[in-house]
Amino acid sequence: QSVLTQPPSVSAAPGQKVTISCSGSNSKILNNYVSWYQHLPGTAPKVLIYDNDQRPSGIPDRFSGSKSGTSATLGITGLQTGDEADYYCGTWDSSLNSWVFGGGTKVTVL
Amino acid sequence: EVQLVESGGALVQPGGSLRLSCAASGFTFSSYTIHWVRQAPGKGLEWVSCISSSSSVIYYADSVKGRFTISRDNAKNSLYLQMNSLRAEDTAVYYCARDYSTFYFFDYWGQGTLVTVSS
Numbered sequence: 026q027s028v029l030t031q032p033p034s035v036s037a038a039p040g041q042k043v044t045i046s047c048s049g050s051n052s053k054i055l056n057n058y059v060s061w062y063q064h065l066p067g068t069a070p071k072v073l074i075y076d077n078d079q080r081p082s083g084i085p086d087r088f089s090g091s092k093s094g095t096s097a098t099l100g101i102t103g104l105q106t107g108d109e110a111d112y113y114c115g116t117w118d119s120s121l122n123s124w125v126f127g128g129g130t131k132v133t134v135l
Numbered sequence: 136e137v138q139l140v141e142s143g144g145a146l147v148q149p150g151g152s153l154r155l156s157c158a159a160s161g162f163t164f165s166s167y168t169i170h171w172v173r174q175a176p177g178k179g180l181e182w183v184s185c186i187s188s189s190s191s192v193i194y195y196a197d198s199v200k201g202r203f204t205i206s207r208d209n210a211k212n213s214l215y216l217q218m219n220s221l222r223a224e225d226t227a228v229y230y231c232a233r234d235y236s237t238f239y240f241f242d243y244w245g246q247g248t249l250v251t252v253s254s
Contacts, residue, residue, distance in 0.1 A: 070232075115182075123182060
């Protein structure tokens with residue numbers, strides 16, 4: 026059981042918006058910056074968001090991140106078939122000296 | 136171009152050992168903390184271990200502590216994971232990933248190498 030909780034799946038039609046939540050199990054778990062990763066089967070995961078809300082160069086602004094209290098959120102607008110993938114939040118847990126990932130959310134484009 | 140290439144994955148019997156390698160290129164390897172992350176079949180990403188640039192700081196997930204050993208050779212631009220006392224639940228694709236700045240986020244990942252623990 027992950028210390029970061031994500032919904033197992035979300036879905037929407039092409040062009041629509043989805044949001045993925047990432048909730049911490051305790052008040053300290055999200056004291057550090059949250060990052061988000063996209064993972065397509067058989068490929069290397071890719072960072073979409075770091076520092077809670079920053080996009081690396083090359084990541085389209087359809088992807089956005091936010092954080093409030095012990096929860097973080099990834100938003101994807103203008104959903105495309107190529108966005109079908111698993112998405113993970115992650116952060117460093119300084120109390121455990123370990124990196125923690127959420128359980129992952131599968132995005133399906135209907 | 137930053138590249139991380141894992142190797143060493145194989146089929147191994149329970150209780151056996153295996154050594155994974157991660158060859159880095161395209162950046163100053165000795166300046167970065169590097170992590171191992173794995174994904175078991177049908178499961179999510181699981182952090183395994185990390186090692187700081189000078190090897191002075193090393194951490195492990197509880198699930199592998201005492202069985203796995205992470206190391207690096209900065210002269211060879213290489214990261215290693217020595218896995219002993221392997222269990223069926225260690226079956227996974229193992230990725231190495233570069234930390235942008237210690238415990239910050241993973242900016243580059245390798246393609247992964249498959250470890251299967253089975254009799």
